[in-house]
Amino acid sequence: MNRKGFTLIELLIVIAILGILVSLILPRFADVREDANVKVCVANLRGLVSAMNIYEVKENVPGSWDWDTDAPNEAADLETWGYLAAEPSCPTGGTYDLLGVAGSAAAACSEGGTHVWP
Numbered sequence: 001m002n003r004k005g006f007t008l009i010e011l012l013i014v015i016a017i018l019g020i021l022v023s024l025i026l027p028r029f030a031d032v033r034e035d036a037n038v039k040v041c042v043a044n045l046r047g048l049v050s051a052m053n054i055y056e057v058k059e060n061v062p063g064s065w066d067w068d069t070d071a072p073n074e075a076a077d078l079e080t081w082g083y084l085a086a087e088p089s090c091p092t093g094g095t096y097d098l099l100g101v102a103g104s105a106a107a108a109c110s111e112g113g114t115h116v117w118p
């Protein structure tokens with residue numbers, strides 16, 4: 001007798017092997033996703049600092065982040081005043097603060113950790 005097809009045992013072995021492979025790959029996807037979120041956040045911080053620097057040059061107020069109370073203090077201000085096309089948002093839900101560090105423009109994400117630039 002010549003039967004075609006797989007036995008139940010063969011199918012169960014294939015399913016078990018696929019399950020093991022998926023369990024090995026899924027944590028990798030989570031790491032890649034987290035890395036991508038951090039990179040988006042860092043790019044947003046760079047964009048914010050660039051917009052702050054453009055504000056300083058256009059308004060002729062270099063180093064204004066330590067003394068100029070009229071300077072934008074939220075990312076939304078930079079968008080409202082036309083220095084950003086859109087207010088960025090951290091992909092993991094953090095919020096951005098605009099800072100002056102020794103007269104230089106800087107931005108920080110409330111998530112902290114690796115959400116830092118430079």
Ligand SMILES: [Zn+2]
Nearest residue numbers: 041090109115
């Ligand atoms: Zn962030």
